[in-house]
Amino acid sequence: MATHFLHPLRPRVASAEAQPSARISSAPSASPVSGVPWLTVISLAVVLAFADGFWVISLRGAVGAIERTSEPFATWVRESAVMVPVYALAVLAALTLALRRFGSVLRGARAVVSSAWLVALAASVVGAGHLAVSSAVDFRLQSGLIEHMGSMSRTCGADCIARLQSDGFWLQARATGYGAALVLLTNVVVVVWMVAMRGGRLRVVSPRRGHASRVDDRVLGLAGALVGAAVIHLVVVPEHLAEWAAAGLFFLVLAVAQLVVAGAALVRPGRLSWLAAVVVSAGPVVLWAVSRTVGLPLGPEPGVPEALGIADLAGALLETAAVALALSLRSRPDRSVDAEGTHTHRTGLVVVALLAVTVVGVAGNGMLLLGGDPHAASTAQVEASSPGQG
Incomplete structure (x- = not known):
């Protein structure tokens, strides 16, 4: 009697167990995304x-x-x-x-x-x-x-x-x-x-149907953060060249280095590119923090803290994010797609967030938030285009 009831269930159990494996094996191929x-x-x-x-x-x-x-x-x-x-x-x-x-x-x-x-x-x-x-x-x-x-x-x-x-x-x-x-x-x-x-x-x-992205979101975020910081640095090169040629040259070289490292992070990801990303990001953040607190020992006004602006704040934020992402990539990149199907949404959030910070930083060039003489700087602030103005 027991054999009679159990025997018909065996094919059903086997088919139910086979279905998940079939789904898992077909997931890497073309599937709804x-x-x-x-x-x-x-x-x-x-x-x-x-x-x-x-x-x-x-x-x-x-x-x-x-x-x-x-x-x-x-x-x-x-x-x-x-x-x-x-x-x-x-x-x-x-x-x-x-x-x-x-x-x-x-x-x-x-x-x-x-x-x-x-x-x-x-x-x-x-x-x-x-x-x-x-x-x-x-x-x-x-x-x-x-x-x-x-x-x-x-x-x-x-x-x-x-x-x-x-x-x-x-x-x-x-x-x-x-x-x-x-x-x-x-x-x-x-x-x-x-x-x-x-x-x-x-x-x-x-x-849509297709293949999910195989690029780790952290790699994409690292490259995007470096590119965004480089764009902001390139925008401020002319004004720094006018104030102090050495500073303008520094930002130009830094922007080129960050673009090169961003490309290396996408094309040949590895420990060497992660280390390079930390170097070209952590150094500028430290210099920025010193220049806004106690002032740099060199330059036209040594020892005088510089005013905090939207452009430099956005650049420092992107470089800090690059350091954090590069350090997190010391572990093996995660290429899995989450079961909820939010992988593309997560990637989109990374891209849009980096784009938003970059656009705000570029548009906010010349807008001061703290420090400096607000009355003397008001003319430059009116001409600046940034969300900080509104």
Whole structure:
């Protein structure tokens, strides 16, 4: 009796055990790959960036520094365009979370609404950060102007200057808070409208057939970080050549070295290329930290700390990321594709993040955040194109 019941189950057990092995063996060959829905990401990023940029420029015109209120339309277009990669990073991160939570297909109103809320919230974080940086730059310029005017006035002493600066700080703080609320409301309306225009659907993947990428995300990130840092260094070469020829030549040689190492990391990955990446990244980061804290012992102003700007901060961030990725690659690269199908999303996040930092760094060349004379530097800051301006 027992034999009669067990015998028919043997073929079923064998076939069930054979199915996973067949799937595993066929996975390396051509198989469905969940791609990034770039059309969805880019369209949302563009609309959200320009919608939030409107509020940034509007609030700047209302309470911002007078030096930064000229040509509002051109400034809105320029800064919103610079912020598009940052919003693309936020949108892609939100869709990746939705993919992990709800799967590759959003089934039901709850999944669609939750995913749309994630996109709006992620974009609002970027918009609030945009507003905060803009307010910080405005306060810096206004505070410098107050000190400059106070030094020429006999009726407003130190207490008067401190009171005016405090009032300016709280004005910018309240403007940032109100602006963040407007940004959140605007982003919710924009995302709901765009989802409705698509018939109530929101894509988190773009199905395609092909082979998953065999490049480790860490290798791709390392090469991208080095290329981004090199591009930023090349942009600042002319101004450094004008100030100090040795500094300009240093940044030129450094940029070339970083590009060469980035190519080596992709073409011939190995311990030698990892070590070279650490050398061409860690050294500049150390020099940057010294120059912004105690000042370099050489140069036109030895021992004087340099001002902190958006371009040098972005370059240091990329080089720090390159060091961390190179050190992590001492272990064997991980070429596996995760079961959730988010490998392409993870790769996309790496690429978009590096692109966003690079674009912000290049556009922020000349924009100071801390240090220096804000009143003297205000003209250069107005001409600079960066999200730090907005």
